[in-house]
């Protein structure tokens with residue numbers, strides 16, 4: 298019901314649907330209304346031109362061509378509908394059903410479909426008609442034979458996607474029968490796109506059927522369809538063009554009606570998969586929430602001041618080490634990424650759901666920062682939005698998101714894409730993040746070809762080198778393999794190689810080791826750390842596991858309920874009592890150590906208690922900081938650091 302309503306909201310579906318209704322009504326009533334005028338020969342009105350009485354004129358036997366066009370609607374429509382419906386069903390049988398019978402059956406049917414598709418459509422139809430003899434039945438069979446492989450290929454492609462899903466594997470494991478798999482698992486999933494395509498094809502079937510009749514291979518007198526009428530009217534086309542153009546208009550009308558209807562349904566299906574907020578007006582949607590978390594701002598200022606202190610200490614240390622040195626240079630890295638007031642919202646009915654609430658943070662060049670928090674705290678949304686990979690349906694607002702000093706907020710998509718090619722992303726699941734139908738080497742090379750225009754051969758050489766750099770044994774020739782032919786660890790390494798290949802300034806790794814076992818996890822994290830050090834890259838590693846982050850990061854940011862509640866130096870993990878936020882303390886105390894008493898249950902985090910404590914912690918009376926304040930504050934800290942360095946240089 299909801300889906301029907303959704304379809305009816307599309308003007309394209311409404312207009313084309315109305316055209317189809319007109320055709321169906323004509324097919325039903327035309328023989329009764331216009332039958333006599335269409336079939337009665339009248340020697341008094343031979344070959345008349347169009348007039349008020351005979352809109353399309355008359356034929357050589359004095360029959361009204363408009364009436365004949367109306368009457369021909371039924372045969373033209375019915376034959377097209379029959380051959381489309383039969384070939385769609387056959388297409389499902391040939392294309393979708395073998396999916397449940399395993400790889401061998403799929404290979405066989407795939408080869409059959411390929412050979413079938415290799416024959417030119419009209420040639421195959423003509424040969425079939427010649428073999429079967431002319432007439433409506435033979436034409437319908439001929440067209441069914443030619444249309445079936447197209448539907449079979451479509452059904453095969455759609456079903457193969459479903460067949461690869463985890464729930465299908467589970468169904469097979471549970472022993473669900475093949476018939477049940479087809480009817481309850483595959484068909485419901487492929488039905489909508491399949492039906493949309495089939496509807497579009499009805500227009501094509503009408504055209505093909507008419508073409509055969511026009512060539513004299515289709516229906517034969519005294520039976521007639523639109524193609525036959527054009528054939529008959531062709532002889533008088535110079536005297537009375539409407540004799541051929543009239544039935545031609547009917548074909549175009551019917552073809553357009555079904556093609557547009559199929560197109561309209563396809564559009565609506567595509568839209569259904571992209572959450573569209575319908576309850577809010579455009580004005581409301583143009584104004585998503587914009588927030589600035591003042592407590593988070595204070596943390597950023599503190600972190601900047603802390604790093605300034607560390608920088609000063611480093612200058613002092615080097616000075617003490619070599620008091621004679623005329624110049625002591627300790628370059629102070631500028632933030633490669635600087636985010637202020639990032640707010641991410643989803644429209645839910647008439648309200649906004651805001652999982653990320655005005656957060657701010659800086660990532661300095663070359664540093665590895667961890668982003669930790671419970672599931673649903675907004676970690677992935679934050680980092681993916683920074684990389685311009687925001688979740689579908691989300692609305693992202695920010696005071697600024699500066700990457701290498703350039704603010705991407707409000708930037709044109711083309712320029713943004715160019716700038717953000719300096720960010721490499723390592724996704725959680727390498728199996729879904731890598732293209733399953735492309736060899737690994739090709740995928741790596743494509744990054745260089747698309748981003749730098751590197752020639753193919755050179756890009757392939759660099760892809761092989763990159764795979765070797767991430768520790769994949771070159772004798773395994775991973776570059777020639779498809780992703781599914783690699784182990785989980787190798788795939789994750791390949792994805793790191795892909796993120797690294799163009800030496801981005803920042804790597805975003807979203808839970809890069811969740812799917813791996815503990816040993817491989819450690820190897821992959823060590824690899825990430827080493828690659829960042831080797832290429833002087835910054836990285837943000839998103840994880841649930843604060844212990845893992847402690848091993849490779851210099852700083853950790855803690856997210857809780859869509860806010861950054863603490864930013865701390867990893868060294869503090871050794872003195873957890875110095876951590877400020879109750880959630881961070883609870884998180885750290887839940888890490889099991891060698892001293893943990895195994896007879897007692899692991900520490901869990903009491904969400905309610907943490908919320909209460911953090912509410913007490915927040916200083917509600919403090920004036921809200923603005924993005925400018927924070928920029929000034931961190932700027933002041935940076936300036937102080939620069940001054941320290943410059944002074945020392947002198």
Ligand SMILES: Nc1ncnc2c1ncn2[C@@H]1O[C@H](COP(=O)(O)OP(=O)(O)OP(=O)(O)O)[C@@H](O)[C@H]1O
Pocket residue numbers: 643652670671672673674675676677678679688689690841
């Ligand atoms: N496409 C979406 N539509 C609506 N809400 C969403 C969508 N994606 C995320 N959210 C909301 O944003 C919240 C945060 O999502 P996010 O993926 O950032 O969590 P996370 O901290 O990365 O969790 P996890 O560690 O489990 O991946 C979710 O709990 C959900 O409420």
